[in-house]
Every structure is written in structure tokens, then in C-alpha cells.
Amino acid sequence: xxxxxxKELEERAIFVMREAxxxxxxxxxxWSMGKDSTTMLALARKAFLGKVPFPxxxxxxxxxxxxxxxxxxxxxxxxxxxxxxxxxxxKPELSGFACCGANKTVALKRVMEEHGxxxxxxxxxRDEHGIRAKERYMSPRDKEFKWDxxxxxxxxxxxxxxxxxxxxxxxxxxxxxxxxxxxxxYVKKNKVPVNPLYFSRNGLRFRSLGCTHCTVALxxxxxxxxxxxxELESTETEERSGRSQDKEKMYTxxxxxxxxxx
Amino acid sequence: xMISRVTLLGHKDHGKSTxxxxxxxxxxxxxxxxxxxxxxxxxxxxxxxxxAYILDSFSEEREGEMTIDITRAQIKYKxxxxxxxxxxxxxxxxxxxxxxxxxxxxxLLLVSAKPDEGIRDQTKRHLFxxxxxxxxxxxxxxxxxxxxxxxxxxxxxxxxxxxxxxxxIGFQKKNLALVPISAYNAQNLIKLEEKMPWYRGEPLLDxxxxxxxxxxxxxxxxxxxxxxxxxEGTDMLSGKVIRGTLSAGEGILLPPRESRYTIKEVVVKGxxxxxxxxxxxxxxxxxxxxxxxxxxxxxxxxxxxxxxxNRVNAILFATKKLGEGTKIxxxxxxxxxxxxxxxxxxxxSGDTRQGSEIEPLGAGNVTLDLSKVIxxxxxxxxxxxxxxxxxxxxxxxxxxxxxx
Numbered sequence: 001x002x003x004x005x006x007k008e009l010e011e012r013a014i015f016v017m018r019e020a021x022x023x024x025x026x027x028x029x030x031w032s033m034g035k036d037s038t039t040m041l042a043l044a045r046k047a048f049l050g051k052v053p054f055p056x057x058x059x060x061x062x063x064x065x066x067x068x069x070x071x072x073x074x075x076x077x078x079x080x081x082x083x084x085x086x087x088x089x090x091k092p093e094l095s096g097f098a099c100c101g102a103n104k105t106v107a108l109k110r111v112m113e114e115h116g117x118x119x120x121x122x123x124x125x126r127d128e129h130g131i132r133a134k135e136r137y138m139s140p141r142d143k144e145f146k147w148d149x150x151x152x153x154x155x156x157x158x159x160x161x162x163x164x165x166x167x168x169x170x171x172x173x174x175x176x177x178x179x180x181x182x183x184x185x186y187v188k189k190n191k192v193p194v195n196p197l198y199f200s201r202n203g204l205r206f207r208s209l210g211c212t213h214c215t216v217a218l219x220x221x222x223x224x225x226x227x228x229x230x231e232l233e234s235t236e237t238e239e240r241s242g243r244s245q246d247k248e249k250m251y252t253x254x255x256x257x258x259x260x261x262x
Numbered sequence: 263x264m265i266s267r268v269t270l271l272g273h274k275d276h277g278k279s280t281x282x283x284x285x286x287x288x289x290x291x292x293x294x295x296x297x298x299x300x301x302x303x304x305x306x307x308x309x310x311x312x313x314a315y316i317l318d319s320f321s322e323e324r325e326g327e328m329t330i331d332i333t334r335a336q337i338k339y340k341x342x343x344x345x346x347x348x349x350x351x352x353x354x355x356x357x358x359x360x361x362x363x364x365x366x367x368x369x370l371l372l373v374s375a376k377p378d379e380g381i382r383d384q385t386k387r388h389l390f391x392x393x394x395x396x397x398x399x400x401x402x403x404x405x406x407x408x409x410x411x412x413x414x415x416x417x418x419x420x421x422x423x424x425x426x427x428x429x430x431i432g433f434q435k436k437n438l439a440l441v442p443i444s445a446y447n448a449q450n451l452i453k454l455e456e457k458m459p460w461y462r463g464e465p466l467l468d469x470x471x472x473x474x475x476x477x478x479x480x481x482x483x484x485x486x487x488x489x490x491x492x493x494e495g496t497d498m499l500s501g502k503v504i505r506g507t508l509s510a511g512e513g514i515l516l517p518p519r520e521s522r523y524t525i526k527e528v529v530v531k532g533x534x535x536x537x538x539x540x541x542x543x544x545x546x547x548x549x550x551x552x553x554x555x556x557x558x559x560x561x562x563x564x565x566x567x568x569x570x571x572n573r574v575n576a577i578l579f580a581t582k583k584l585g586e587g588t589k590i591x592x593x594x595x596x597x598x599x600x601x602x603x604x605x606x607x608x609x610x611s612g613d614t615r616q617g618s619e620i621e622p623l624g625a626g627n628v629t630l631d632l633s634k635v636i637x638x639x640x641x642x643x644x645x646x647x648x649x650x651x652x653x654x655x656x657x658x659x660x661x662x663x664x665x666x
Contacts, residue, residue, distance in 0.1 A: 002336045002343050005264050014531070014543045015490075018500050022491035022557065022594075046531040049496060049545060126334055130296075130319030133333040136361075149320060152331055154357040154658045156364040159591050159651045161658065179336075236294045 001127075001181045001232050006189065009182055013040070013174040014047040016137050017121065019160060020172040021053065024119035027172070028084070028112075031056035033068045033075075034209045035194050036123040039183050040175055041079065042192045044121075055082040055115065059107045061090050063211045071195045078193075086111035090213075109145060112169065119170045127179045128239055135173055136162070143167035180239050181232045188225045199223050208240050216241075265336065265343045266474045269366035269397070271359075271388035274351030276374040277405040279329050281445035282346045283313025285467065288452050291337045292316055313446070317348050330355060332362035339452070339467050342474065346370070353384060353623060356391075356581055357658055363392060367476050368399040373424065374406045375416050375442070381423055383610050387623060390431060390609040394579060394625075394663055396645050399437040399473045400428070403466055407458065408444040414460040417442045430612040439469040479540030480505045485514070486568075486647060487544075487561035488593050498529065498545040499556050504646045506563070508544070509537040514561050516552075517637050518570035524549040558595035560637040560647070570635040577607070578628045578652065580620045580660040587655035590630065590662065593646075596653075598633040627665070638664050 020027050029044070029052075031037045044052045058072060076083045088107035112120065119138075126133040136152055138160040153161050162170050178186070187194055197206045204217040218241065222228045270278040283300070286292040300315040303324060317333050318324055329350040336345045347366055349359040363369070369392045373381055392400065402424060410416045421440050428438060441450055442458055443466055449455040451466050463469060485506035493500050508514075510528045529545040530538050538544040562568045578601070589598045606617035607625040620626040641648030641663035648664035 002265065002338055003263060004343075008264075008541075010531070011541060011543055015502065018490055018493075018543065019594075021494065022500075047543070048493060048532075049498065049529060050532045053494060127336075130317070130333070133317075133335075134319060134331045150322065150330055152358065154651065155361045156651050156661060157649055158646075161591065161651065161653075238293055238295045241295065 001179055001235065003181050003185060003233075004177070004179060006182060006185050009175075009178050010043065010046070010186070012177055013043045015158070016160075016172060016174040017044055017047045019158075020119050020121065020138070020170070020174075021048070023160075024170065026115070026117050027054045027119045027121065028115065028117045029054055029056050029121035030108075030123070031058055031072075031081075031083075032209065033058070033064075033072050033195055034123075035183050035187060035192075035198060036125065036175055036178075038075070038194060039178075039186055039192055040121065040123040041075075041081070042186075042190055043174065045079070052079060052081055054121070055084050057084045057086060057108070057111055057120075059088050059104050059111075060085050061088045061103050061107075061211055063090055063213055065197055065209075065212055067197050068195055068209065071193075075193055084111060084115065105145060117169060119172055121172045121174060123175045124173055125175050125178050125180070125183075135171075135176060136160070137173050137176055138162040139171045139173065141168050141171055147171075181229060184225055184229050184232065188229070194225075198228065200227075263343050264476055265345045266367045266476045267345045267347060267365055268401075268470065268474075269347040269363040269369050269392070270349050270372065271363070271369050271385075271392055271400075272351055272372035273374070273379070273382040273384040273388075274328060276351065276372045276379060276385075277445045278351060278372050279314035279317045279348050280312065281370075281372060281403060281405065281443075281451075282335050282348050283316045284445050284448045285337055285346070285451060286316055286335055287313060288448050289337050289339050289467070291335070328352065331358045337467075340471060342471050344470065344474070351384060351388075353387075356387075356623065359388065360391060360395075360661060363388075363395055363397070366392075366395075366397060368473060369397045369401070370470065371400055371402045372405050372445075373402065373420055375404050375410045375413075375420060376406050377410065377416075379406070381420060381427075386427060386610045389428060390607075390612075390625065391579060393431050393433065394577060394661070395649075396641070398433070399475055400433065400439075401466070401470050401473055402438065402440045403445070404440060404442045405445050407442045407449065408447055412442070412455075412457045414458075417461075427612065437473065439463065439473055441466045441469050479503075481507055481540045483540075483644075484566055485561065485563040486644065488646065489556040489559045489561065490543075490594060491557045493545055496545075498527075498547055500543065500545050501556075501561070502543050503538050503540050505540050505644060507537050507539045508546070508561070510535070513564045515564060515566060515568070516559055516561060517568050518635060519554075521550075522564060523552075558593045558636075560593070568637060568639070570637045572632045572635045574630050574632070574636075574638060574664050575604075575666045576628055576630055576650075576662040576664050577625060578620060578660060578662040579625045580622065580652070582622045582656070582659055584620070584652070584659055585654045585656055587653075588659070589653050590632070590650040591653065592636055592638070592650040595636070597636065599630045602629045602631070603627075604629060628662070630662075640664055640666055 088103040205220040347362040349362040443450040486504040489501040639647040
């Protein structure tokens with residue numbers, strides 16, 4: 001995995017977030033308390049004079065890890081976040097793809113409507129998945145949250161041309177260029193607080209965090225950020241290996257994203 | 263480490279995605295897991311293993327065997343790092359290709375040596391666009407050499423025609439390299455293939471290393487800061503230093519206004535600083551009040567003769583016939599304009615001819631009359647100050663670069 005120049009990545013992320021804040025009336029961000037969306041908040045604090053100037057949304061299905069909830073409370077207080085918790089319901093008969101689609105996406109639609117949000121910052125990265133690699137920095141979603149990936153808008157030089165249709169919204173992707181290892185480099189350099197579940201306990205750690213149902217820990221002795229960076233330099237597995245929804249069948253991610261998953 | 267970005271160029275089916283896939287495999291830059299996925303998908307589709315599936319991730323791309331939208335793939339080779347930007351070759355997907363190419367430092371062109379493929383109009387169109395977008399160096403891979411029995415004559419024929427075209431549209435010979443390859447069979451990619459003993463150059467990736475370049479912000483040149491807007495809830499303006507260095511306490515100009523302003527504070531990444539340099543996003547306050555919309559305004563140093571104008575000459579590439587409501591998007595502002603075509607550029611020969619309307623996927627020299635003044639400079643002097651995107655009521659319509 002290639003470590004990039006974090007300064008260049010940081011400038012791009014700041015530019016994209018400021019551009020979103022300038023162009024759209026009501027920006028909000030998804031915050032899963034994972035390393036990526038927490039890094040995004042650290043970047044937002046740099047872009048906007050030390051504070052996060054938009055609400056952050058946690059889609060809470062009630063089955064996240066206890067450590068995740070504790071981390072949410074602690075950081076929301078420390079960084080004075082405008083936290084919106086959108087409760088979603090887990091239906092016991094659904095799992096994997098159907099579960100993510102039903103509970104997360106439905107809850108998000110509701111909260112966006114309630115708050116009149118027209119642009120949503122989502123901390124996806126190209127190297128996570130072949131489908132995410134095809135994203136734009138700013139990408140329109142229609143009122144059903146669908147991603148028209150076969151007809152994405154031009155995004156030439158610094159011109160993000162995404163237009164809002166009547167009831168749609170724009171997804172904003174400031175971290176698109178970061179690799180997994182760049183996130184950890186950024187966390188290290190900027191002392192970004194992270195969820196303790198990323199660090200090894202009893203020989204296991206989480207590399208990518210979802211809910212307790214779909215996330216599997218991997219074997220690892222990485223006990224701190226330096227260990228994680230070292231581990232990632234020579235990894236042969238994909239970051240989301242422990243996320244069952246990606247693996248169920250071909251093109252699951254494509255379907256999820258087309259349906260508005262983030 | 264610093265990564266140079268390389269955009270792929272070339273006609274559809276000449277092997278762009280296959281080449282990047284092969285390079286990822288040859289250099290060990292793809293995880294075993296993703297490689298296995300691509301193998302599994304080839305099997306499920308009942309096809310031979312196709313390296314392009316590592317990049318082409320949409321079901322429509324794999325089933326239709328074509329790239330629809332851009333993607334990026336990173337490769338480390340001999341202490342150098344490259345990000346290859348894969349782009350679609352289809353004419354109707356040219357806005358996606360332009361989106362990818364606009365981020366590149368240099369280019370890698372694919373031309374198939376197959377007798378019925380070779381140099382096509384779309385090959386030349388991509389090269390023309392690359393030149394327009396500021397790319398100066400091109401590595402050319404003449405692909406599918408296995409289908410022409412590794413013929414030196416075929417390679418030379420393609421080389422002759424391409425070099426003639428490229429020099430005519432303004433590329434310098436020293437900034438070009440040509441390598442005969444087979445992307446699918448990974449020949450001449452990282453080691454020389456014995457079936458082409460007549461080839462005297464280096465393998466493709468070594469030629470890429472030799473020609474590689476990286477655009478760098480110029481910290482010493484005359485100051486240019488493009489303002490992005492006002493930071494909500496504060497009294498600060500946001501912007502990006504495009505060239506030079508801006509210092510707190512410095513006197514500056516905001517053309518076309520004649521009065522002098524003073525930079526009161528400079529904040530970079532949340533911290534007060536003495537100065538901000540090229541490439542950095544900043545926030546600033548002025549000592550004097552302003553009574554204009556900051557977005558799109560340009561800061562320059564005292565004594566600079568940077569001017570505002572409502573008429574510019576430009577080269578325009580249009581993806582469609584320009585219709586009602588033409589406007590340019592320039593440094594964050596949308597400005598209505600009328601377009602007068604001075605002449606047409608034939609992008610397959612580089613010649614100009616008379617004409618008053620640019621055909622779809624064609625180019626021309628134009629004069630733009632704008633509904634308000636802009637602060638601009640020729641693209642060749644400073645890219646960020648001389649490039650724009652063009653729209654009409656029907657949406658995206660092309661790009662332009664300012665010549666004077």
C-alpha cells in the first residue's frame with residue numbers, strides 16, 4: 001500500500017469541504033465514529049477555524065459496539081459537535097445487504113428530510129473498493145437516493161459541477177484520495193482520537209468498523225498506530241474483508257451504493 | 263511519498279484498462295484478494311482471465327467489456343510512485359475522460375498495432391485534449407504487438423505518423439517515448455521481451471520513470487490568491503494561494519479595483535501564520551471593508567499589472583453543439599457569454615480552417631464576450647488563471663483555455 005504525501009491530501013480535503021460549504025445551504029456529515037469519518041472531522045476543524053461547522057449524523061441501529069458509543073459521547077463533548085442521532089431499527093429477519101439497505105438508508109432518508117440537508121459529507125475512499133474508486137468528489141443523488149453511476153457529471157480541474165435536482169442531494173467526498181495507510185499517517189501526525197477497537201486485544205483487532213452483527217475482527221498484534229501502519233505496508237487482504245455485506249455476492253457494493261448506501 | 267499522476271489516453275479497446283491491470287500484477291501492486299476477485303469474475307463470465315477487471319468494477323463494465331467511468335490505480339516501481347488514471351475511450355464518454363485527464367501530470371497513450379485498429383480520430387482527439395489541458399510529456403505504448411507478429415515495420419509506421427502529428431500540435435520530441443508492448447501478455451512492461459530484439463529502448467515502466475514529472479506550485483512567482491468565498495459565521499475569507507507567498511501585514515490589490523488593501527490576518531489549517539505559500543488553502547481578513555462578492559476574486563501584489571477584462575480569446579473544445587444560455591465556469595463563478603468562432607481547428611490534423619460553428623467533439627479558436635469582467639491570464643502563463651468549463655442550458659458542453 002502506497003503512502004502518499006499527506007499535505008497534498010489535506011489541502012484537497014480542505015478545499016472540497018470549503019467548496020461544499022460555499023455552494024450548498026445545508027451541509028451535514030455522516031459520522032460512524034470510525035477512523036475515516038473522525039479524520040474528516042479533524043480536517044473540518046482545520047478548514048473551519050477550529051470547529052466543525054455542520055451537524056454530524058450517526059445512524060444508530062442500537063447494535064454498535066459499546067466502545068463506539070463511549071467514543072461518540074467523549075468526542076462529541078470534546079469537539080462540541082452538533083450530533084444528530086438517527087435511530088434505525090434492525091429487523092431480525094434481514095441480514096447483510098438487505099439489512100444495511102433497509103435500516104441505514106431508510107433512517108438516513110428520514111433524518112435528511114427532517115433537517116432539509118442538501119449536501120452530505122461522506123468519508124469514503126477510493127482504495128476501499130473498486131466501486132468507490134469510481135466516485136467523484138461531489139456526486140448527485142436523486143430523491144430516491146439513487147446514484148446514476150453510468151452518467152456522472154464532469155468534474156474537471158477544480159470545478160465540481162454537481163447540480164441539485166428538485167429533491168435530491170449531493171454527496172461530498174473530501175477523503176476520496178486517501179489510502180487506508182494515509183488515514184493512519186494523518187491520525188499519527190495530528191493525534192486524531194480513534195476508537196480503541198482498532199487496536200489489538202488478545203491478538204485480534206478491527207480494521208474496518210461496522211455494527212456488531214456484520215463486522216469481524218482479524219488476527220493482529222497491532223497495539224498502536226505505528227504498528228497498524230507497519231501492518232498495512234505489506235498487507236495482502238482488503239480492508240473490508242471483515243464486512244460481510246461486501247462479500248455476499250458479486251456487485252453487492254454497486255447495488256448498495258446505487259440504493260443510497262454510503 | 264510524492265505520486266505522479268498519469269492519465270491513460272487512447273481509443274476504446276486499444277487496451278488501456280488491460281495495461282493498468284497487467285502493470286498492477288507485474289509490479290505486485292494489487293492485493294491477492296482483489297486479484298482473486300478479478301479471476302473469479304472472469305470465470306463467472308465464462309471468459310479467459312482479464313486484467314482489466316481489476317479496474318472495471320461496474321457490472322456493466324465487465325459484462326460490456328468497456329470502461330464507463332474513470333478510476334485510479336497506484337503502482338510503486340523502483341522508488342517511484344505513480345497513480346494511473348484509467349479513462350473510457352468511447353466518444354460519448356469523453357466528459358469522463360476529461361475529468362480524469364484534468365488531474366494528470368503526464369500521459370500514457372495506448373495505440374493498438376492491430377491492422378484494423380491503429381491510429382484513430384479518437385486517438386488524436388485524446389492527444390489534442392491532453393495538450394490543451396497542459397500535458398507536455400507523453401509515453402506511447404504501441405499495444406497488441408503479438409497480433410502483428412512483433413513487426414518492427416508496423417511499430418515504425420505508427421511511430422512515424424504519431425510523432426508527426428504530436429510535433430505538429432506542439433509537443434516536443436524530447437518529451438515523447440514509444441514502446442512496443444503486449445499489455446495482455448505483459449511483454450516489455452518491466453522487462454524486455456526477446457521477441458522484439460529490434461527495440462532499443464527501455465521497458466515501458468522505465469520509460470515512464472524517465473519521462474515522469476510532477477506539477478509543483480511555484481512559491482516564488484508573482485502572488486496569486488483565488489478567493490473561494492466567505493467563511494460562514496466568521497469575518498474571514500477563504501481562498502487558495504495559486505502562486506507566490508502571501509504575508510500578514512502585506513499590501514495587496516484586488517483588480518479591477520484600484521485601491522490598495524492590507525492583509526490583516528492569515529490562518530492556515532486553523533492556525534494563525536505569518537504567511538501562506540503556493541498550494542495552501544488559507545483564511546484571511548483584510549484591514550479594509552469590502553463591498554463585493556469575494557468568490558472568484560484574485561489577490562495580487564502591489565505594482566502587479568494584472569487586469570480585468572470582459573473579452574478573452576480562447577481555444578474551445580466542445581462536446582456538443584453550443585446552444586442557448588452559454589456560460590463559462592471560471593474560478594468558481596458562472597458567467598454568461600457569447601461565443602464568436604474565429605476559426606475551426608481540425609483536431610485530426612492540427613490545421614485550422616474557416617468556419618463559424620464548432621462541431622460536436624471538435625475545437626476552434628474563439629472570442630468570448632462575457633457579461634461581467636474576470637481577472638484572467640493566458641493558460642500557458644498560469645493554468646489556474648486561464649482555464650474554464652463551458653455549459654449551456656442543456657448542461658456540460660466543453661472546456662476552454664485562454665490564449666490572450
